[in-house]
Amino acid sequence: MEHRQPLLLMQGIQKSFSGVPALQDARLSVEPGEVHALIGQNGAGKSTLIKLLTGAYRRDAGSVMFRGKEVAFASPQAAQAGGISTIYQEVNLVGYRSVTENIFLGRELGWGPFLDWRRMNAQAQEVLARFKVRVDVTSPLMSHSVAVQQMVAIARAVSFKSQLVIMDEPTSSLDDREVETLFGVIRQLKAQGVSVVFVSHRLDELYAVCDRVTIMRDGRTVAEQPMAEVSKLQLVARMLGKDTSELRQEGETAFVRGRATSGETLLEARGLHTGTVLQEADFQVRAGEIVGLAGLLGSGRTEAARAVFGADPLLGGEVHMEQQPVKFGSPRDAIRAGLGFCSEDRKIEGIIPDLSVRENLTLALLPALSRGGIVDSRRQAEIVDRFIARLGIKTAGPDQKIRELSGGNQQKVLLARWLCMNPKLLILDEPTRGIDVGAKGEIQALLSELAREGLGVLMISSELEELAEGADLVVVMRDGRSIRELPREALSQDAIMDAMAHGAPGGPSAALPGAPA
Template identity: 55%
Template sequence: MTDPTITVTEPRTATVLETAGVTKSFGGVHALRGVDFSLAEGEVHALVGENGAGKSTLIKVLTGVHRPDGGEVRYRGGRVDFAQPAAAQRAGISTIYQEVNLVPLLSVARNIYLGREPRRYGLIDVPTMERDARELVERLGVHIDVREDLGRLGLGAQQMVALARAMSVDSRVVIMDEPTSSLEAREVATLFDVSRSLRDQGVGLVFVSHRLDELWQLCDRVTVLRDGRDVHTGRMDGLTRTGLVSHMLGRDAGELARDGATEFGESHLQGREPVLSVAGIDARNTLRGVGLTVRPGEVLGLGGLLGSGRSETVKAIYGALPTQAGEVIVDGRPVHRNSVRHALRSGVALLSEDRKAEGIIPDLSVRDNIALAVLPRMSRMGIVSESRIDKLVETFMGKLRIKASSPRQLVRELSGGNQQKVLIARWLCTEPRVFLLDEPTRGIDVGAKAEVQSLIDELAEQGLAVVLISSEMDELVEGADRIVVLRDGAVEAELDGADLTSSALLAALAGDIAQADAAAQEEDR
């Protein structure tokens, strides 16, 4: 039976999905302004732009989450008006989101076939479902038990399950929104192989990524959005990195240079006593005797591959990860182990990696999200001072240049970069002595990334002790005074001074310290 939201027009063309003059606004803020976009069968089409450029809104219009205010969407030759995402899925449009949108308490197999479970005699045919799910994940090179609850898996494995779900339906379009952000190099290679296979089968793929190198590895064409408009569409092989960034920003790429950078190196930190000292941290199956120090005004980088213990280290410092041994000292005073409340009172703040699950509260306003951590300070005899909160929020929205129609706008309506700034503002309100930043630029565009990096530099210049986790080597090398490299839950190496180079970091990540020393000496020459 034909889906009533689709009117098929013959003959079908090579274009499988397109928009014509699509507009969309939220509370007077124009998210899309007459966007024209087309995806061909058997094509991988990159969709790029700064956070807030309209990428997420366009994807939601294409998939039935939002209905456009103007213009039209065409699918397989006919105009469509998807009333809800299920209609788009039934039509053959699958979406893989950056932040996995599945059910953690259900098994891997149930998530893959959720809403489409095979049945026998009116009941779910579990053996068939699990067998088919096992075949799908094995095709992706993932070795997991499909009977296990999804929530027990890491983010990378969950992302591969989301891809398996998309492959389980006869999709003619697959939209991938930052699919590689949580994947290891091996998983990225597998994802690209599967994507090319789908392309060769005539499937059209829309690929969103802030890792620009990936675009040239995988994509055929690119469309650039800026301020809700499509400003460039063309082939990837005819575009340089500088040209792409310039289209995204609407200005010369050279303006991306970091302003207010710290005076990296040891000289400006000499004689300063550590504000944070960590020693002998042990956590079951994750950390083994981790120790580090951070001085006021210092940016300490935490390097390591996925699974090395970087996130676990900052969570242990913050008291959010149960530890069996070790001590954390801030300003000479011990912090109670396994106590987030005491860590906060001691001046420790943590910006977690997963802003959706552990950060923003989507149904609250920007104002309420910023003020959450300081509500006790803003109350007297149980009564909250609304005027003090308004003044505080206004101050930090201005300082961090948070783009919102007003402090009362729902935070879920903001771009990813602005949501990240809201979370940074929340913790800066607490006046921390130590700021733990876990992938603060993950999933945000180059413009917002430069702003966040400059903000980190400014915080360090003001005397804050910063611990920075990043999967991007250049970000660590350029942004840190020292780098502690973790491997298998233990400190593998420490790089500073002349050793603080990309080649030395790469060697240390691989666990070859001798190679790291040689690489550093070679780079000096």
């Protein structure tokens, strides 16, 4: 067999932050025209390796060869000019600028007041058409859904005609139809000789589109082999550093069924209406109960959660908290009533990147920790240390900037932010989005533990398996309405999908609180 020189070869890569090793002898080899999976738990070093390649970080040791030459890009812009485009999990564009401006950012056609808008708008529409996205390209990016924004980011990266495209969790905001469209584009790129590094925690996606896989653990590359030669169980075992027999014993999910009987009703929502996506949402959550909200993108799941939390104004409907009618004028009112809310978008609505783990974790608790504007640092430190230990947050210390943590550990800090407030009800929007199987299992186990202790949980998830295995009850939404309620004994992925496709408000299976019979 003829030996081809790799398009990309990274060897002996080392990187430390504040004296704590993030990468130790990591390596990555990508062939021309190959779709290569890069996987590992959160904190395994995947993102750090990508940032070293693209010039966001400087490596401490090791070599990087690209197209047969040693490279050390000074910035992501330099890497882009050198033939490497990167798509990040969190949309890394400018929301107030138009779709066209985002696609052409930094490489506009024309100059100053003489930009060729007609040509740029036409080309933006053309590149988006490859992804079956048809939007007004002159409208602000922020006016579109997260899924559309993600497709714009992908289209921008592909339009650079790079030789290597790095996709970091590109499907985390996309529905099944959009994922299949993306896979079609990836196959087109491969046919054109373009290589793709594909980072995903969704194992089915790896087998659908990838040729080979590199597995990382604790900052090291632990395996590299063809996808066809490794099973899902073997992938997970190597990511976690366990053998397959251990994983079979532990099971595929960390959710614990058979919790204590749910207690009194904590929250009841009836006929919620915001005048936009949300039309008529009904659901309730009891103490010690995990209630799932299911539905396709645009079904109103997030809007329902935001309305309950006071983040979006209600035009109609009622919210009761512990049997009493409430009207939250703002999230502050909801927090005072005992609610917490982890948003879907960690980067924009969750973390404050340049603040420390300590500051991010205790952000909502600061009023209780302060007297006369002075924070009780001793009490703050005790709380931070306790929750770092309880949630297993991997960090160099409480003063490490949260942006330096992996996505899974950032999510744990956000969970800790609300848990330290001792909430009665926790609303979680895609709590395991973009998180590896190890961190996902830890968060799922924590949710079960909290429910056993009496916490009510309202969980939005696009992963039907997660809802079917972990929820006590699932409310299915479509077109801004609650259309069916599935109790635990009726829960399965097939039942949820059937309800999403065929359920109807007021139908024979719709036993919703406050809904018409």
